[in-house]
Every structure is written in C-alpha cells, then in structure tokens.
Amino acid sequence: MFPRLSYAQRLLALIFFVSFITVFFNFSSVKFSAASRRLSYMEQYLQNTLRGGNTVQDAQEYVDNITEMNGQQKGWDQSTRTPPINPHEFKYLINPSSLCYRKNLTYLVYVHTAPGNFKKRQTIRQTWGAKTLMLKYKIRIVFIMGVVEDSVTVQRVHSESNRYGDIVMEDFQDSYRNLTYKAIAGLKWISSYCLDVTYVIKSDDDILIDMHALMETMNSKEVKKYGTRRLIMCNQWLKMKVIRDKKSKWYVPKEEFDKEYFPPYCSGSLFIMSLDVVFAMYDMSLNTKFFWVDDFYITGLLAEKLKLEHKRLNDNYMLNARAAVEKFDKDEKRELKFFHVHKLTDIFRMWKRLRSEKNRSCDNCFTWLPHR
Incomplete structure (x- = not known):
C-alpha cells in the first residue's frame, strides 16, 4: 500500500498537474497557431500566383515571412539570437x-x-x-x-x-x-x-x-x-x-580543410x-x-x-x-x-x-x- 498523502501534498500535486496541462496546451496552441499562419500565408500567396498577381518581390517577401515564422516557431528570439554563420540572402x-x-x-x-x-x-x-x-x-x-x-x-x-x-x-x-x-x-x-x-x-x-x-x-x-x-x-x-595539388581544379588548401x-x-x-x-x-x-x-x-x-x-x-x-x-x-x-x-x-x-x-x-x- 502507498502511504496516505497529506492534504497539503495532494494540493501541491494537483497544482503541479494543472500547471503542466496548462503549459502543454498553451505550447501546443502556439505551435499550432504558428503552423496554421504559415500554411495560410502559403495558401494565399500561391492562389495569388495562379492568378498572376505576384511579382518576384512578392516571392522574396513570402520567403522572408516564412523564414521569420519558422524562427518564431522554434522559439528563437529574433532580437537577440546570433546571426546565421552562412545566411543565404540571395534574391x-x-x-x-x-x-x-x-x-x-x-x-x-x-x-x-x-x-x-x-x-x-x-x-x-x-x-x-x-x-x-x-x-x-x-x-x-x-x-x-x-x-x-x-x-x-x-x-x-x-x-x-x-x-x-x-x-x-x-x-x-x-x-x-x-x-x-x-x-x-x-x-x-x-x-x-x-x-x-x-x-x-x-x-x-x-x-x-x-x-x-x-x-x-x-x-x-x-x-x-x-x-x-x-x-x-x-x-x-x-x-x-x-x-x-595547386594545379588541380579540386585543389583544397589546408587552411580550408586540414584533414x-x-x-x-x-x-x-x-x-x-x-x-x-x-x-x-x-x-x-x-x-x-x-x-x-x-x-x-x-x-x-x-x-x-x-x-x-x-x-x-x-x-x-x-x-x-x-x-x-x-x-x-x-x-x-x-x-x-x-x-x-x-x-x-x-x-x-x-x-x-x-x-x-x-x-x-x-x-x-x-x-x-x-x-x-
């Protein structure tokens, strides 16, 4: 038999359980909301594309928005996170x-x-x-x-x-x-x-x-x-x-790759x-x-x-x-x-x-x- 829990212990356990459930559903809600916004934005963009209403600039804005949403969904702090080492910023x-x-x-x-x-x-x-x-x-x-x-x-x-x-x-x-x-x-x-x-x-x-x-x-x-x-x-x-071999098309100096x-x-x-x-x-x-x-x-x-x-x-x-x-x-x-x-x-x-x-x-x- 398990020992009988005191009233205070049971109350603490209940508070912990409720808090866990609340955090879990809030997290899921945020994650689902981010995914929904991402898919909704894509749907709107692609429908406009099929109607011939988007430009190259619109396409780049779409990618930038998706990239930002992905960052938010992963919990990145957009104002403080370290910039990418190898950003692919081509248009x-x-x-x-x-x-x-x-x-x-x-x-x-x-x-x-x-x-x-x-x-x-x-x-x-x-x-x-x-x-x-x-x-x-x-x-x-x-x-x-x-x-x-x-x-x-x-x-x-x-x-x-x-x-x-x-x-x-x-x-x-x-x-x-x-x-x-x-x-x-x-x-x-x-x-x-x-x-x-x-x-x-x-x-x-x-x-x-x-x-x-x-x-x-x-x-x-x-x-x-x-x-x-x-x-x-x-x-x-x-x-x-x-x-x-420096004459080779595939020459790699040790400074670039030392193995x-x-x-x-x-x-x-x-x-x-x-x-x-x-x-x-x-x-x-x-x-x-x-x-x-x-x-x-x-x-x-x-x-x-x-x-x-x-x-x-x-x-x-x-x-x-x-x-x-x-x-x-x-x-x-x-x-x-x-x-x-x-x-x-x-x-x-x-x-x-x-x-x-x-x-x-x-x-x-x-x-x-x-x-x-």
Missing part, C-alpha cells in the same frame, strides 16, 4: 512558386544547371524528364541556377522559363566555386514551395536516369523498409583524399532524400560555415551534423563518362540506373533503347511524347 530572379502546388506529387527532382546549358535542359525534358513520364510517376522537375553577366543568356533563360515554368534563378554568380550556393538554393526553394512531396532527388544536368528502373527501386521492399524519414541514398564515397581525407559523403551526380532531410539540411546550412565543395558540404558535412546514415546505391551508378555508353550497351540485366554522359546524342540513343525495352516488357505502357 529570386525567377521563381516558379506554384510548380508543386496541389499537384499530388510523390517526387521532386531538382537539377543543378548553368544558365547557358539550354540544350542539356531540353534533352532532359525530352528524355527521362518528359512530361508524360513525370505525370505517370507523380514527379516534377525544377532546374536550379545562378545568374551570369551575359544579358542575352539571362534573357533567353527568362524566355525558357516563361515557356516551361520549371526554372529557379537566384542572383548569386553562377560559377564552379559557387556550387554550394546552388545546392543551398535548391534546399531553400523546396523547403519554401514544395512541402508535400515524399522524396527529393538531386541530379546534375549531364546525368541520364533510367526513370523506370529507379521507380521500381523506390517501390521495392528494400527501399520501403527504410521508411520516409531521415533517408539519404546515393553513391557513397569513402576515404576520398583531399587534393593538395587528409574527407569523411564519407555522396557523389553529387545524383542522390535521393526524404523531405524532412531537405528541411533539416537547409536549417543546418545556415549555421555551418560555407565550403565550396558542394557534394561534400551537403551530403558529408551537413549529413554528419545531422547524424544521417547514407544508404548505398553504388552498384547503380556509372560515373565514368568515357565508359558509360559501353557499360550501358553491355548491361543486359539493366542493373545500372544512373549514367554520367557527355554527348547529348548518346543520351538520346540510350534513352531510345530504354524506352523500347520498357515498351516491349509492358502491356500497359502509355504513349511516349516529347515534352512541349
């Missing part, structure tokens, strides 16, 4: 903010591209990113880029955006040493405008994806058992030596994340010092801070562009899914063969049409 020059809105999507593919890579983007739209294929698998593609000084190129990109509505351009200088800005731009845009997808796929614009095989993998028991939280799948690099080997990270050619990882990585990037090696920064440094474990898909990659076509032709079992390919003519030829094989093996395949 949108092109922003397809309604691209994911009410599309019932499962996947969002964001592709790193340079403004002048018009043919590469069009090749994707006509092969593994064809509109009919995207609809079939509930996918949308968005191309992420910075800006260049060539005004003719920028104007052509604006025209391309007006036609396809799938380009995000921020005002950072698009260069090799700024690829990490491009990577963070993708994370930020998805965190702001594509909140309902399950998986996010990052790709470069010189990668051929066997989309049919990838979808089969994503629906396999092996991937299903991973769940849809804290997931990152990729070609994992182990014991990658830091290059100290001789990088910790495990993913090839930046293509990797797959659950949506919560995108949110967490963007948040973590704000307080992680900038480092120009983008694939290591995103999938190594940020992933390590978030204690994420890479799921290896190494056997699915052929990243040697010189050998990709030959390996593709010899891969009768179609175990390879991701190919680094230099020539656009090779991508079209390889895709035509994949399409033909898929049609022969499927009685219910849809009609294939180029993206218009």
